[in-house]
Amino acid sequence: MVLNLVIAKAQINPRKVELFNSDWKFYIGDDAKAKDENYNDSQWRQLSLPHDWSIEGAFSETNPTGQAGGGLPAGIGWYRKIFMVSATSQSKNIFIDFDGVYCNSEVWINGHYLGKRPNGYISFQYDLTPFLHYGAEKNVIAVKVDNSAQPNSRWYTGSGIYRNVWLSTTAKSYIPQWGTFVTTQVNIKNAIVRMQTLVVVHQEGLRVKASVYAPNGELVNSIITPIESADTLATIQQNIIVGQPKLWSVDKPNLYKVVLQVLLGTQVIDKYQSFTGIRTFNFDKDKGFSLNEEPMKIKGVCMHHDLGALGVAINVRAMERQLQILKAMGCNAIRTAHNPPAPEFLDLCDRMGFIVMDEAFDMWRKKKNKQDYYQYFPEWHKRDLEDQIKRDRNHPSVMMWSIGNEIREQFDSTGIILTRELVGIVKSLDNTRPVTSALSEADPKKNFIYQSGALDVLGFNYHPETYADFPKNYPGQKFLASETVSGYATRGYYDTPTDSTRHWPTSSKAKLTQGNPEFAVTAYDNVAAYWGATHEEYWKIIKKYDFLSGEFVWSGFDFIGEPVPYPWPARSSYYGIIDLAGFPKDVYYMYQSEWTTKPVLHLLPHWNWEPGKTVDVWAYYNNADEVELYLNGRSLGIRKKQGDDLHVSWKVPYEAGTLRATSRLNGKIVLTEEVKTAGAPARIELVADRKLIKSDGNDLSFVTVRILDAAGNLVPNADNLINFIIKGKGMLAGIDNGSQNSMESFKEPHRKAFHGLCLAIVQAMQSPGAITLTAQGDGLKPATVIIRVR
Template sequence: MRLPYLYTLYLVLFAAGFASAQNVRKTTSFNAGWKFFLGNDSTANAIKYDDSRWRKLDLPHDWSIEGKFDSKNPTTQAEGGLPAGIGWYRKNFLIPASSKAKTILIDFDGVFHNSEVWINGHYLGKRPNGYISFRYDLTPYLQFGTQQNVIAVRVDNSDQPNSRWYTGSGIYRNVWLITVNKIHLPQWSSFITTPQVNPQKAEINIRTVLPGSINSKYKLKASILDDQAKVVGSVIIPITDTVIQQNIRVSNPQLWSVKRPYLYKVKLQLIAGDKVIDDYTTTTGIRYFNFDADKGFSLNGEPMKILGVCLHHDQGALGTAVNTRAIERQLQLLKEMGCNAIRTSHNPPAPELLDLCDKMGFLVMDESFDMWKKKKSKHDYHEDWDEWHVKDLQDQVLRDRNHPSVFAWSIGNEIREQFDSTGVSIGRELVKIVKQLDNTRPVTSALSDADPKKNFIYQSGALDLVGLNYHQEVYADFQKNYPGQKFIGTENMSALATRGHYDMPSDSIRRWPKDGKTPLKDGNADFTVSSYDNVSAYWGSTHEETWKIIKKHDFLSGFFVWTGFDYIGEPTPYLWPARSSYFGIVDLAGFPKDVYYMYQSEWTTKPVLHLLPHWNWKPGQTIDVWAYYNNADEVEAFLNGKSIGVRKKTGDDLHVMWRVKYEPGVLKAVSRRNGEVVMTTQVVTAGEPYKIQLKADRDKINADSKDLSYITVSVLDKNNVPVPDANQLVKFKVTGQGILKGVDNGSQTDLDPFVSDQHHLFNGLGLAIIQSKSVAGKITVSANADGLQPARLVIQAKR
């Protein structure tokens, strides 16, 4: 049956289609074999330009992450103080003579920013937006056979500052070359929805918009394949119009969900006579969902809370250069925590993120803009708004609308027009653009003014969901303040923490800074923030404060925590040398902070018992001991075998606490349910640093010049106890079929470069990122530090 305003969508993913068995359409990576020059040369677009001294590299590439942190860089502290500027890319390539009758297209998934492209000296165009995907037709200017072609790309990220966070610089997302017949299906031309879904059947509708050149000589075939590649439905119809509607019924459909993200494939074929002219296959999913003003959110008819996090697009030490494994690792850590949704703050994401969310089972709020006509930074997107916002928003919706993971559009974040009447007109315009291309999903905007009488974007009446940033103090009264409206917490918390650092006492909540006008004066001299969940930015809350409210009320459909991971830039609450954020549940290197386990205890059913802090302190010092736990009635703590008390959660408590005098030894916690032991954990006092330990998240990776192994570096004492305050300088050596791609330690103030063969540990941990080469074989990683026994680890790169 069809439910009113039931946001159903569901299929097709990524725009770079894959060739069918007939290989009619050919999509190949265009990442390899580029040359790069950091600087500006107005003649570098010429065919015969001498680029012999330029650096050779493969894409994706972020040149800023290779630079040095410096407070004098014009990017400012907000962007991490890394260099920007202008860079040029060139590539020589051949097109076979057999393709002379074809159309050759190039797709850029994203270039930051102000990219301009030339092919064989011919100017193709400019795209200011650094986050959107775009395409050029190379065909009219190409040479075929043995004649070389030259593509040149100028990237101008010199207009600084232009962002409130680290953007990266360069061709930082993937590039694809598409070879098709002259008559072919246009980019992003098909929109696939499921107007009817029930356990017995799903009706899949495929709406394809075609150019007039594809006429009655042609037919369009659509087929649905299950995860075993079996055809479960198909239809073929003659083309009689420029808009083709096809309906396919799938019996007993397997529904996509966050717990079981079942994926189908849709195969489209353009046929003339008995010959396939063009085809592509896309991954699909079938599902339906609904927002209710009283009951909140449901997926496939089942109520559920949206347990989301906001993510910026950098990958820590790798910068913004897209790497599928790096994104996958982030999502795996979040999935293990119980997270089920991602907000792409505050821009269109890389296609790979959406592909992985489809595959792994994450809902996605797909966000467009951080500003409209009114600026937030001196040279941000407001300079391009008038000319580009319509095209950029249309392209985002067209590109992403068939992903089963995408369940909502956000047209902006904390937009300044919410404070004046232009918020009404622009808000309505943007929602209309979205709805013309996709009327199956709700549209929201992340509002920072929670007063419905004053917020002009809300007053536009165009939003399907009221998205509120912070102001958790008004959530309980949402139904009173917004009668009949549907709620989503678009951005919450802004809690602050440094992994592995603890300030006592822990049971008082602090707001750092206390307002937005004066620098923090009562912080820590070493620019740390306590890892107890008791510090937040003045506009936000601790993690526990807001989660208790969201958890309590059904009409609060869910929320997105700011943020899942620390990110480069925006280092509230400190000034330089702080250069990355303190907001993450997980630090920049991918090491969980303690509050990760609070969420895991609340958002999952797996047994959790997490004890903090570490157990290396001054004798007699008063220490606050916390435990996060679930699936148990109580936790008893023991210090050197002696009980220090049983604690039980009461009311809406999310943790328990003991206050004890420190003595070295073993601090142990035991959780019980009905008197039976559920879990036991302990922290042990460490002795003097003795040796290095290396642990790889994966000891077998693909030999494809892309795959990664993340190696955790720690220091142990003679009894193999981790040393929690280890900060040694560790030097790395990598031999064999891999390279050291980056190093990190999760510190928000470490100004040592990410691209290096050495790095200090921070609060006991460090990270080395190993990338494979293209040849199978062993990768040997060695780590040395003065006064410590070295460590060695072997990774296998396999085909």
């Protein structure tokens, strides 16, 4: 499934909303004169947005972002763009919309100062109308981005105008940005779509026409309401009944389109559209979460906003790929850790069927980093939170708001006052969803955010030992495991034995002494942070109790920064179920066997070891009674899950050859999987996730590079240097291999394989044709793949 969602943001004429991403000039450094209209930027670099300049830099331990920020550069950057506005637009309003700038952005138009937004994750708009030149005279927009105050984050943030920019043109009377609020009410036979619309009024005789369209595009009904208010800002309430509604769910994410038109007589002077999903959901203190009155465990993951080798510069296809990989695992929910996501990310969740916990802040007044948002919170938190709620409240995927993550005010009485204030802000704009906060203090007597009494659902990070006693310790409360696991793994790396669980480091003050020179963590699921537990340990608890609404695993994907448990040169996290390049780690298949009904049989580890070594062999499976293991045709015994087991295992003295597992149900074979001993690296294989992409300048093909032996087996420890040559209508947007401590640039056309794999990300240009990607390595037979662009 490929979704062209960026184009969908452009509203229907006469309102004109167009991407404003092309033909910008960029400069790293600070020059106060760059805001001036006639500044000479001829030597600046020309580029298109979205843009993250940090991802283009070199990793260094001395960069002020520090290891937690991935060791990539930050600093100050300037963007400028020249554009023309036709003389016919003088009767219009013209706005510029920024979906996200990291961080401390300041904006000028033709030398006039428009404002500042410190928050790097929030969307905002400026009115350009009073300051524009029309006709043949040019206009200059200048943006200063100041990410120089470091450290300001516990993870990689990126730097720059990293989300989309839009130019919006409206009539003088119009529906303002985020000016609609659509809610639904469902009963047995029908639903009511309720629309609350703001209209900026500059003339008499206006009416608002609301139309609702079914998922198949057919008109459900329309209603027209006159604007009788004498105020310049009118609020219009309208209801439309939908008979036999098609409900939105994670399996069938049906979307209804709401079109709002401002009419003057018979003339449409503004048109604004939104999407909604008709659904009911509930959190219950005894039965947990339900969607459309059906019990459902929230099987979620936490996701930071970076896109691996692409940095934080948003790309719809890259986000879609992440969600597709998670969906195939059985994931049905995303927590946006720990800030508002890109609008297009929520569009994807709406259309693909994900429940979203939309999170606002990682800190309030008390800091976690020397230069973080705490210093702006007193002045900006109300505006930022209001803008987040208004922007995101029409998304049916959003089913809860989170006002914070592990906020330090939970440990003293200031947490009571601030929690009540923040919940009040949310409820004033949306009373249809519960409000939670991710709490790290599990003792109710010590947790002042809980004591505020303002939270609808209690979200707890970790402390799995308290879950069974939750109803006793928090009587009458609803519960969600807002962050779980913090298990570590390096894809393709294994050490044995696996008889015990290890916790690294052992406390917040301890330094890691365990480990190895490779800065790797075994991919067996038996290593976790001291505050967490393994994936299996957590899921056993979550699935056991009905009152547990579900969990959000830390984390879905590895992300840049926060490389616990190792010191430099580790620069990316080890927490992901999936590595930074998008390659699943072994535990992915545990979740797939538990979270889906599709047949699963996954065997680990690889089968290249020194002779005689005893190797722990694990198998994840479902839809079967048993698994039998064979080595070179000899049976090594049948294993069956006992009690709450989530895998079966054998201890096998290694000998080269073929390891084969067969799962059976009622004596009949369900699946068979083989792992073979690989020989020396002999050739390269290229596997593109899509061989046909769009010529829009943004579409991507993710090409997996596999190092194979002469017989076609993946070589599990291959680390050959691969060089890439690209020709035709495309470019290399990034290269990665999933290694958490590689110092190789994401932007150079070469990469070492990591445990036999690496990844090339091919980006289309804006003209049709073909892209030829060739991968070469010393001593390896090269490979070529052709990607069509249309």
